[in-house]
Amino acid sequence: MSSTTTSSTTLSSLAVATLGTPRIGPRRELKLALESFWSGATNEQALIDTGIGLRAANWARQNKLGVTVIPSNDFSFYDQVLDTSVMVGAIPAIYGWTGGTVPLSTYFAMARGAEGHAHDQACNHVHHGHGVPAQEMTKWFDTNYHYMVPELTRDQRFTLASRKPIEEYEEAKALGYQTRPVLVGPVTFLKLAKSKDAGFDPLSLLDRLLPVYIEVLRELAARGAEWVQIDEPCLVLDLDEAARNALRRTYADIARAVPDIKIMLATYFGGLGANRDTAFALPVAGLHLDLVRAPEQIRDLASLPRDRVISLGVIDGRNIWRADLSRALDTLEPVIAKLGKDRVQIAPSCSLLHVPIDLALETQLDADVKSWLAFSVQKIEELAALGTALAGDRGAVAALLQASNAAAASRKISPKIHNAGVTQRLAGIDDAMRRRASPFEERAEVQRARFNLPAFPTTTIGSFPQTPEIRKARAAHAKGALSDAGYKIFLQNQTKRAVRWQETIGLDVLVHGEFERNDMVQYFGEQLSGFAFTENAWVQSYGSRYVRPPILFGDVSRPRPMTVEWWQYAQSLTSKPMKAMLTGPVTILNWSFVRDDIPRSQACRQIALSIRDEVGDLEAAGAGMIQIDEAALREGLPLRRAEWKTYLDWAVDCFRICSSGVRDETQIHTHMCYSEFNDIIDAIGAMDADVISIETSRSKMELLDAFQTYRYPNEIGPGVYDIHSPRVPEVAEMTELMKLARLRLSDAQLWINPDCGLKTRKWEEVRPALANMVAAARELRELA
Numbered sequence: 001m002s003s004t005t006t007s008s009t010t011l012s013s014l015a016v017a018t019l020g021t022p023r024i025g026p027r028r029e030l031k032l033a034l035e036s037f038w039s040g041a042t043n044e045q046a047l048i049d050t051g052i053g054l055r056a057a058n059w060a061r062q063n064k065l066g067v068t069v070i071p072s073n074d075f076s077f078y079d080q081v082l083d084t085s086v087m088v089g090a091i092p093a094i095y096g097w098t099g100g101t102v103p104l105s106t107y108f109a110m111a112r113g114a115e116g117h118a119h120d121q122a123c124n125h126v127h128h129g130h131g132v133p134a135q136e137m138t139k140w141f142d143t144n145y146h147y148m149v150p151e152l153t154r155d156q157r158f159t160l161a162s163r164k165p166i167e168e169y170e171e172a173k174a175l176g177y178q179t180r181p182v183l184v185g186p187v188t189f190l191k192l193a194k195s196k197d198a199g200f201d202p203l204s205l206l207d208r209l210l211p212v213y214i215e216v217l218r219e220l221a222a223r224g225a226e227w228v229q230i231d232e233p234c235l236v237l238d239l240d241e242a243a244r245n246a247l248r249r250t251y252a253d254i255a256r257a258v259p260d261i262k263i264m265l266a267t268y269f270g271g272l273g274a275n276r277d278t279a280f281a282l283p284v285a286g287l288h289l290d291l292v293r294a295p296e297q298i299r300d301l302a303s304l305p306r307d308r309v310i311s312l313g314v315i316d317g318r319n320i321w322r323a324d325l326s327r328a329l330d331t332l333e334p335v336i337a338k339l340g341k342d343r344v345q346i347a348p349s350c351s352l353l354h355v356p357i358d359l360a361l362e363t364q365l366d367a368d369v370k371s372w373l374a375f376s377v378q379k380i381e382e383l384a385a386l387g388t389a390l391a392g393d394r395g396a397v398a399a400l401l402q403a404s405n406a407a408a409a410s411r412k413i414s415p416k417i418h419n420a421g422v423t424q425r426l427a428g429i430d431d432a433m434r435r436r437a438s439p440f441e442e443r444a445e446v447q448r449a450r451f452n453l454p455a456f457p458t459t460t461i462g463s464f465p466q467t468p469e470i471r472k473a474r475a476a477h478a479k480g481a482l483s484d485a486g487y488k489i490f491l492q493n494q495t496k497r498a499v500r501w502q503e504t505i506g507l508d509v510l511v512h513g514e515f516e517r518n519d520m521v522q523y524f525g526e527q528l529s530g531f532a533f534t535e536n537a538w539v540q541s542y543g544s545r546y547v548r549p550p551i552l553f554g555d556v557s558r559p560r561p562m563t564v565e566w567w568q569y570a571q572s573l574t575s576k577p578m579k580a581m582l583t584g585p586v587t588i589l590n591w592s593f594v595r596d597d598i599p600r601s602q603a604c605r606q607i608a609l610s611i612r613d614e615v616g617d618l619e620a621a622g623a624g625m626i627q628i629d630e631a632a633l634r635e636g637l638p639l640r641r642a643e644w645k646t647y648l649d650w651a652v653d654c655f656r657i658c659s660s661g662v663r664d665e666t667q668i669h670t671h672m673c674y675s676e677f678n679d680i681i682d683a684i685g686a687m688d689a690d691v692i693s694i695e696t697s698r699s700k701m702e703l704l705d706a707f708q709t710y711r712y713p714n715e716i717g718p719g720v721y722d723i724h725s726p727r728v729p730e731v732a733e734m735t736e737l738m739k740l741a742r743l744r745l746s747d748a749q750l751w752i753n754p755d756c757g758l759k760t761r762k763w764e765e766v767r768p769a770l771a772n773m774v775a776a777a778r779e780l781r782e783l784a
C-alpha cells in the first residue's frame with residue numbers, strides 16, 4: 001500500500017489507526033511460550049523474549065502496511081484488564097503482594113491460580129476451579145473474549161505497580177516507532193470490577209484511582225508520547241448519571257493534570273445512544289466511534305466540537321468479512337470533505353484482537369469463500385487503502401478497489417451462498433411450525449405413560465470424559481493414520497462401554513457420550529452446508545486458550561442426517577431410553593463468525609430448520625427423548641436492555657421452530673450452562689421444552705428462585721454436581737441440594753443431573769460422582 005512519493009507532498013494524507021492488534025502470534029507463538037514457561041520447560045526470560053519479538057513484529061507489520069497511528073501496550077501476556085489491575089496495584093491480599101513491581105508469578109497466580117490449570121471449559125465458556133485462587137473471569141462485553149474481573153475492596157488503595165504501558169512505549173520508540181499507547185479507561189475498569197464488600201460501588205473509588213492514571217500519563221508525556229488511546233467501551237452501555245459523572249470528572253481531571261497529552265477516547269461495540277451528549281462534551285482531543293455496529297452515528301459528527309479529532313471505526317473489527325471499499329468510500333468522502341482531513345482518522349470499529357491474524361495462512365479454504373474474507377492483516381490493508389483513497393488518491397489503490405468490488409459482487413450472487421430452496425423454506429415457516437401439537441400438561445401425561453420413569457429420574461447432560469486416548473484416536477484419524485472404519489469401531493467401543501456402565505450404575509435416561517464430537521458446534525457446522533472451517537484462524541478466548549470459530553458464510557441446509565446413526569447404535573445397546581443430543585441454533589450462531597449480509601435472526605432460522613429436520617429424523621428412527629442444547633443463549637443478550645426483547649423473541653422462535661415438529665409423546669429436553677435466569681425466565685418458559693437442565697449446584701439452588709416465582713410449569717433438572725471441579729460430591733450433599741429444590745418446585749417436576757456435560761472430567765471422578773447421584777435419587781424416592 002505504498003502511496004506514491006510525489007502525491008504525498010501535495011495530498012495531506014489521512015491518519016490510519018488500528019486501536020490494537022492480535023497478540024497471540026500468527027503461529028500461536030504466545031500460547032506455546034506461555035505453556036512451555038508454565039510447565040517449567042523454559043524460563044521467564046524466554047517468555048519475555050517471546051513478548052518482545054511478537055511486539056516488534058506487530059509494529060513492523062503495521063508500519064509496513066501503512067498504519068500511521070500504531071498502538072503500544074495492546075500486547076498482553078494474558079489479558080488487558082488483568083494488566084490494568086496490576087498496573088494500578090489492585091491485587092487482592094491472597095496473592096501475597098507486598099509492594100514494588102508485581103512479579104510475573106503474582107500476575108499468573110491472579111490469572112490461573114497458584115496450582116495452574118484453574119480454568120475449565122466444559123461449556124466452551126469459562127469458569128474457575130475450586131479452591132484455586134484465580135480471579136474470576138467473564139465475557140468482555142458481547143465478544144467471546146474473556147477478561148479477568150478486577151476485585152476491589154471498600155478500603156482499596158491504588159498505586160503504580162506495573163510500568164508496562166511506559167516500558168512498551170519506550171520499547172517501540174527504541175525501534176523507531178512513535179506509538180499511541182492504549183489503556184483500559186478508569187471508568188470502564190471500575191464498572192467491570194466487583195467487590196465482596198456488600199453495598200459498595202467500585203465507582204466510588206474513582207478519586208483514589210485517577211492519580212495512578214495521571215501518573216502513567218505524565219510519564220508517557222515526559223517520554224515523548226503525544227497521544228494516548230483510552231478505551232471506555234462502557235460508553236455503549238446503559239449508564240446512570242453516576243457513571244456519566246464519573247466520566248466527566250475523569251476526563252476533566254486528566255485534561256487539567258496532563259494538558260500536554262492528547263487523549264483519543266475510544267468507544268466500541270455499539271453506539272453512544274443516550275450517552276452521546278456526555279461523550280461529545282468530554283474534554284478530550286479525539287473520539288473514536290464504532291460505525292460498523294452503529295453506522296447512524298455518522299449523522300452526529302457535525303455536532304462534535306470543532307476541535308475534536310474523529311476516529312471513524314469503519315472496518316469491522318469483530319467479524320471476518322472483506323469490506324466493500326468502494327461503498328465505504330462513497331459514504332466517507334462527503335463526511336471527510338465536510339470535516340477536513342486533519343480532523344479525521346480511519347480505524348477498525350474496535351481493536352483487531354477479535355479477528356484471526358492472517359488469511360494468507362489458510363491453504364484449504366474454498367477459493368471463493370477465501371476471496372470474501374479479511375483477517376487482521378487484510379483489514380489493516382483495507383484501512384490503509386481507505387486512508388490513501390480518502391486523502392484524494394483513489395488511483396493509487398485501484399487494484400485493491402477492483403478486487404474489493406469483485407469480491408462484493410460475487411458474494412451477492414454466488415450459488416455457494418444463496419440457496420433458493422432455503423429462502424423458500426424460510427418464507428414458509430408458519431405458526432403451526434412453532435407450536436407443539438398439545439399443551440405441556442397433555443404432552444406430559446402421554447410421556448409419563450410412555451417412559452414410566454421413577455420419581456426424580458436421573459440422567460446426564462450428554463458428554464462423557466474426552467480421554468487422551470480419544471484425542472489420540474481423533475488426531476490419528478485426522479492425519480489419515482487411522483482409517484474411517486478403524487475410527488468408527490474405536491468410537492463404537494467407547495460408546496458401548498459408556499452405555500454398559502450407565503446401565504450398571506442404574507441411571508434412568510442414558511446418553512451415548514458424544515465421543516465422536518470434537519466440539520459441540522464444530523461437529524454440526526462440519527455437516528451443514530454454509531459453514532467453513534480454518535486451519536490457523538485462531539482468536540483468543542482467554543489467556544492461552546484460543547479458538548477457531550466456524551465461519552457461517554452461506555445459506556444453511558442439511559445434506560443428510562447428522563446424528564441419527566450414532567443414536568441408533570447407542571439405543572441398540574440398551575432397553576433404557578437413550579436421549580439424543582443436538583446443539584441448538586442460537587448456540588451454533590453465537591459461537592460462530594456469522595455472515596453480515598443477512599440479519600442474524602434470519603441466519604439463525606436457517607439453522608433452526610436444519611435442526612428441525614434432524615429432530616424429525618431422530619423421532620422417525622425411534623428416539624423418544626431429544627435434547628437440544630442452548631448453552632449460549634444467554635450470552636447472546638445485547639449490551640443494551642432495550643434490545644433484549646427483540647433478541648429473545650427470535651432466539652426463542654428459533655428454538656421453537658427446531659423443537660415443535662414432534663409428536664406429544666416425544667420429549668424435548670434443553671440444557672443451559674447458565675445460572676442467572678431471573679431476567680430471562682419468561683423467554684425460557686416460552687421455549688416450552690418438556691425438560692430443562694440448568695446449572696445450580698454452586699449457587700445452592702438459589703437460582704431456582706426465578707423458576708419458583710415465575711411458576712415454571714415444565715420439568716426441570718437443577719444440576720446437583722459441579723462438573724467444573726474435580727471434587728466428587730457426597731450422596732448427602734446432593735440430597736441436601738435436592739431438598740432445597742423441592743422447597744421451590746414440585747416433586748413431579750424434578751429431575752436429577754449434573755450441572756453440565758462431563759467431557760473435561762476424568763472417569764475416576766465421574767464414576768463415583770454419578771454413582772453417588774443415583775444413590776441420592778434413591779434416597780429421595782424413599783422420602784417422596
Ligand code: GLN
Binds near residue numbers: 631671
Ligand atoms: N451436551 C453437551 C455436553 O454434554 C452440552 C455442553 C454444554 O452445554 N456446554 O457436553
Ligand code: ZN
Binds near residue numbers: 671673674
Ligand atoms: Zn452446559
